[in-house]
Amino acid sequence: xxxxxxxxxxxxxxxxxxxxxxxxxxxxSIIFSFNSDRFPTIPLGQFTLKWYQTVxxxxxxxxxxxxxxxxxxxxxxxxxxxxxxxxxxxxxYRFRFKGAYIALALLPPTVPLIILALGMLAWLSKFHAxxxxxxxxxxxxxxxxxxxMGIIRLRLQQMDPDLESAAWNLGASExxxxxxxxxxxxxxxxxSAFCLTMAVxxxxxxxxxxxSGLNKxxxxxxxxxxxxxxxxxxxxxxxFVFMTSISLVIIAQLIFMRRSNRSTN
Amino acid sequence: xxxxxxxxxxQFIKTSTIATGALAAPMIFTTRKALAAPTEINMLGWYxxxxxDMVADFEAANNVKFVPKYYAGGDNMLAAxxxxxxxxxxxxxxxxxxxxxxxxxxxxxxxxxxxxxxxxLMHEDFMNFPGHWNxxxxxxxxxxxxxxxxxxxxxxVTPEQAMSYxxxxxxxxxxxxxxxxxxLPNLGEISLLNGNTDPGPFDIxxxxxxxxxxxxLSLKPQIGGFFDFGGTFAGLKNSEMLAMVGIGDWVTGIxxxxxxxxxxxxxxxxxxxxxxxxxxVSTSTKKDIVKKYLEYTMSPEGQVKxxxxxxxxxxxxxxxxxxxxxxxxxxxxxxxxxxxxNSNDPVELIKQGRIHYRDIPSRQSLEDWNDFWxxxxxx
Amino acid sequence: xxxxxxxxxxxxxxxEAFEFDNWIKMTGKDYFWDAYWYTIMLASLSATVxxxxxxxxxxxxxxxxxxxxRRWAIFFLIIPFFTSYLVRTFSWYVILAESGVANSILGxxxxxxxxxxxxxxxxxxxxxxxxxxxxxxxxxxxxxxIDRSLIEAAQNLGAGRMRTIWSVTIPxxxxxxxxxxxxxxxxxxxxxxxxxxLGGSKPPTLPIxxxxxxxxxxxxxxxxxVAVVMMLTLxxxxxxxxSFAYRKKR
Numbered sequence: 001x002x003x004x005x006x007x008x009x010x011x012x013x014x015x016x017x018x019x020x021x022x023x024x025x026x027x028x029s030i031i032f033s034f035n036s037d038r039f040p041t042i043p044l045g046q047f048t049l050k051w052y053q054t055v056x057x058x059x060x061x062x063x064x065x066x067x068x069x070x071x072x073x074x075x076x077x078x079x080x081x082x083x084x085x086x087x088x089x090x091x092x093y094r095f096r097f098k099g100a101y102i103a104l105a106l107l108p109p110t111v112p113l114i115i116l117a118l119g120m121l122a123w124l125s126k127f128h129a130x131x132x133x134x135x136x137x138x139x140x141x142x143x144x145x146x147x148x149m150g151i152i153r154l155r156l157q158q159m160d161p162d163l164e165s166a167a168w169n170l171g172a173s174e175x176x177x178x179x180x181x182x183x184x185x186x187x188x189x190x191x192s193a194f195c196l197t198m199a200v201x202x203x204x205x206x207x208x209x210x211x212s213g214l215n216k217x218x219x220x221x222x223x224x225x226x227x228x229x230x231x232x233x234x235x236x237x238x239x240f241v242f243m244t245s246i247s248l249v250i251i252a253q254l255i256f257m258r259r260s261n262r263s264t265n
Numbered sequence: 266x267x268x269x270x271x272x273x274x275x276q277f278i279k280t281s282t283i284a285t286g287a288l289a290a291p292m293i294f295t296t297r298k299a300l301a302a303p304t305e306i307n308m309l310g311w312y313x314x315x316x317x318d319m320v321a322d323f324e325a326a327n328n329v330k331f332v333p334k335y336y337a338g339g340d341n342m343l344a345a346x347x348x349x350x351x352x353x354x355x356x357x358x359x360x361x362x363x364x365x366x367x368x369x370x371x372x373x374x375x376x377x378x379x380x381x382x383x384x385x386l387m388h389e390d391f392m393n394f395p396g397h398w399n400x401x402x403x404x405x406x407x408x409x410x411x412x413x414x415x416x417x418x419x420x421x422v423t424p425e426q427a428m429s430y431x432x433x434x435x436x437x438x439x440x441x442x443x444x445x446x447x448x449l450p451n452l453g454e455i456s457l458l459n460g461n462t463d464p465g466p467f468d469i470x471x472x473x474x475x476x477x478x479x480x481x482l483s484l485k486p487q488i489g490g491f492f493d494f495g496g497t498f499a500g501l502k503n504s505e506m507l508a509m510v511g512i513g514d515w516v517t518g519i520x521x522x523x524x525x526x527x528x529x530x531x532x533x534x535x536x537x538x539x540x541x542x543x544x545x546v547s548t549s550t551k552k553d554i555v556k557k558y559l560e561y562t563m564s565p566e567g568q569v570k571x572x573x574x575x576x577x578x579x580x581x582x583x584x585x586x587x588x589x590x591x592x593x594x595x596x597x598x599x600x601x602x603x604x605x606x607n608s609n610d611p612v613e614l615i616k617q618g619r620i621h622y623r624d625i626p627s628r629q630s631l632e633d634w635n636d637f638w639x640x641x642x643x644x
Numbered sequence: 645x646x647x648x649x650x651x652x653x654x655x656x657x658x659x660e661a662f663e664f665d666n667w668i669k670m671t672g673k674d675y676f677w678d679a680y681w682y683t684i685m686l687a688s689l690s691a692t693v694x695x696x697x698x699x700x701x702x703x704x705x706x707x708x709x710x711x712x713x714r715r716w717a718i719f720f721l722i723i724p725f726f727t728s729y730l731v732r733t734f735s736w737y738v739i740l741a742e743s744g745v746a747n748s749i750l751g752x753x754x755x756x757x758x759x760x761x762x763x764x765x766x767x768x769x770x771x772x773x774x775x776x777x778x779x780x781x782x783x784x785x786x787x788x789x790i791d792r793s794l795i796e797a798a799q800n801l802g803a804g805r806m807r808t809i810w811s812v813t814i815p816x817x818x819x820x821x822x823x824x825x826x827x828x829x830x831x832x833x834x835x836x837x838x839x840x841x842l843g844g845s846k847p848p849t850l851p852i853x854x855x856x857x858x859x860x861x862x863x864x865x866x867x868x869x870v871a872v873v874m875m876l877t878l879x880x881x882x883x884x885x886x887s888f889a890y891r892k893k894r
Contacts, residue, residue: 011704025735110878115871199725224335228312238731245726490762490844643675
């Protein structure tokens, strides 16, 4: 028992360390976003809000924020949907060239981003579709779908294939079986896939820079500041986005929790 | 249970609507503010060239709005220009090497030199700058320039030491010398150190090119890293790097204005000049207002803005621009040497023949230079 | 989906004229192969280190904490994705600099200063920043989905803790662990931010080489050569790993 406790504590401490590592750069960036010096060095200068003021007063930032939100949500929905379909096909059916099919589906993340970006740009401009918000959405969907597929496929792997057949045998239509057996089983993975793809899309800048034309997303705006002139605006943008997303996540969490509490009641 | 589920879903929607509303509210305000429907000028440029410090006055006076697309590297710029639908961009701000490519690809409009104070330019080279003209016609309008040489931390290197590129080989700087990660300025500086000044550091024979390669390779043990803009800034500021090859006042000037102990000089062996210009995209539908902006950039006020640009400093190209700069901001004029008769006056340096215009190699291919650069980084 | 990917490959050919010439030129360069092996080494190192470091965390999250804590933890691991990777990398820059936060703290206890930037260490920290949360999430998901009765059975049969982990838990979660490592490998292999900003591109990796090539004046076809080699490598790695993951089950 004592050993058990020890292990439990060791693991807790380790988890704390892990989170410390993951959050160190974020915390640092938040601290420096309030620092008056233009370049982040130690010792700190004075406390200031001017970087936030600059960012908030910049209409370009709000445009970028709006574009980012729209793009990440749309691409996450599409990517998760496509990911689910691909994963389900892989799980359910066996057909010739399935290997090739899966390989193709997994292709996008293996292509270096800058090349993908150029390819995308060329492809989209063929259809006169470059430089639009939805060109970023298309590009990000292609990029993110494999991630969604990976996660969902993982979950389906754990499902007993006979479960679905059982539903059919009991007279459920394919759609019905899908709706009441497969989807509920895969739902945690679908939610995770949605969050992850949204996050990936929200943070992607190489492809976005090329295909976005004049519609900036937030990471593209950050990249521009970083490559042109480094100033704590980027920390302010980063922190601002961080605060917003963390509050949204907490709100979502609380709702989820209340819901699960209710259903257990 | 189903009902509860629905209820909470409704609640979820409600909450998220409120959250989105809270997020969107300031956006609506800002869009409304911008609703006076100004003409939008879409510009491809280096970072900072369409920031408020540069364009706010012009925007207010002419009811226009600059929508910049900042690029990093001329090849990105060309890709963005070529692949976006025609008419996406109106105005391009770029370096002479790439202005030349724009002209060769027939992407930009001819300009009428009589619209601009060409005789007010500070050096005769500027009036007929290579890369801006083609067949005796002007296509790209010079706006600012800067010099590349030795950039150093004043606490580690003396101004006397910095007067030669040999300082990069100094024992005390081992592991503390950084490269700006682009082959042209770096190899150009080494070429100058090797004495390739006539006709210039980019016009060298095969033997001289071999010698440049050898000399460069001998620098490798001193090198702490290869950086882009951001890394260069941070490295110099943090004293992570004490000397940098391939940059100049356009980087250190920003840090210097901020009070950091760094500086740049053009050493005895000579320096390299970058030259930026504006071009009007042929497919633009707003050429009149863009032309007006070009005229504005050549006015004394426009030139002072360019010299003071927050993004990165550049020298004024007109006499009247320099004059006004000395009146309104003598400190910046002095810091950057833009005072008549100063020993580090950039125009004086050009007249002395110590400045060479950055160019693509003429006797080797650009690929060869780049190949060597990759090889060097790997060595 | 097929159409999408297919178009991608096709348009790829559209843009990049595959001239044999470019292939010979590019693959004939020593620095290309140096960068190739170095990148593979880095990505493998990153996948190994990340997987090893992530496993105890994922194990803890999967078995040693409550359902609620786990859900919170996963959400907190997703959050970092929403603060730009670029911003996070740049924060590391400040932390790891010779006059930076880490060295100041180490200095207080009389250690250092250590050079951490522009080294292998810096690069790995950057890769970890990129991939760590993702790998923990993937591992946690797969561990949490293991049939608990398997583990109980092993324990009832008298297997020790380590033995249980080694012969029951890990094999049961194998698919997830391997997919985590593969994603980590792919992401590290293709990322240029970490080796560039934190590793000082000494020596450069393939993604840096691509960026370099494009700076040589419209050399996209040669960049494409590098890209195709990268893709083939990644496909091979992913294929090997996945077939290994599914080997026994099929």
